[in-house]
Amino acid sequence: MIKQKRHGQLIVISGPSGAGKDTIINKVVEDEKNIWISVSATSRQIRPGEKEGVNYFYFSKEEFEEKIKNNYFLEYAKYAENYYGTPKEKIIEKLEKGIDVVLVIEIQGAMKIKELVPEAIFIFIMPPSEKELLKRLKNRKTEDKNKIIERFNIAYKAINEVTKYNYVVVNDKLDEAVEKVKAIIKAEKCRVDRIEEMLVANKEELIHEFLMEEEFDNSTIGEKI
Ligand code: ADP
Ligand code: 5GP
Numbered sequence: 207m208i209k210q211k212r213h214g215q216l217i218v219i220s221g222p223s224g225a226g227k228d229t230i231i232n233k234v235v236e237d238e239k240n241i242w243i244s245v246s247a248t249s250r251q252i253r254p255g256e257k258e259g260v261n262y263f264y265f266s267k268e269e270f271e272e273k274i275k276n277n278y279f280l281e282y283a284k285y286a287e288n289y290y291g292t293p294k295e296k297i298i299e300k301l302e303k304g305i306d307v308v309l310v311i312e313i314q315g316a317m318k319i320k321e322l323v324p325e326a327i328f329i330f331i332m333p334p335s336e337k338e339l340l341k342r343l344k345n346r347k348t349e350d351k352n353k354i355i356e357r358f359n360i361a362y363k364a365i366n367e368v369t370k371y372n373y374v375v376v377n378d379k380l381d382e383a384v385e386k387v388k389a390i391i392k393a394e395k396c397r398v399d400r401i402e403e404m405l406v407a408n409k410e411e412l413i414h415e416f417l418m419e420e421e422f423d424n425s426t427i428g429e430k431i
Pocket of ligand 2: 290311
């Protein structure tokens, strides 16, 4: 009766550094085969343990600026003095194939996506407290003290931007946060604005077929099945 739009959904995830965005989304995609996490480009230094093409595509500042000129990005922004951007081509390809695409990006970039694709889903991941956020940034052991303070300062500003998003998920217990993100994605698929076509069958024909049924026995009404 109802044919839903076949193209994938664009899901944008933001939140303070250390809130748990990557941890959550990696768990969400473990069980959901139809979701693809976009790999961004950055001009920041590669961190120990990171891999080219897996965590990011790493460009020099000059290379990144060249790509901006060539319209390579769907959006890009500067964060903590480095460029970050979403390569465009693969995203369009995945969405057209019906695959959902997740962007884990900071707020300026997310707001550009909101202008370009207002029907995208915007989810903000919030830490349970500022104290816990600082603890997670320290425990992650990916930045030095100065960089942690820089990110913590940006995080304070970021928390005020939550109202620009459709959903907020507090990442206290990891499993619960993962379930909430999965539930949001599922619910969004049922939105009426995802209906592409409504095919209404011929009522008279259905009633006529029913009247012609011989095996339906009126005398059995009220009998337990
Ligand atoms: P983000 O992607 O938002 O910067 P990460 O996913 O890298 O954050 O998580 C930051 C740190 O916090 C990581 O060391 C991660 O293992 C840890 N972490 C994530 N979620 C939780 C949670 N619910 N409880 C405790 N630690 C968490
Ligand atoms: P990190 O240096 O910790 O990997 O990322 C720093 C911030 O940049 C995070 O908030 C991350 O979500 C954001 N980010 C990563 N990729 C992109 C991107 O393609 N575009 C934008 N605007 N932000 C990004």
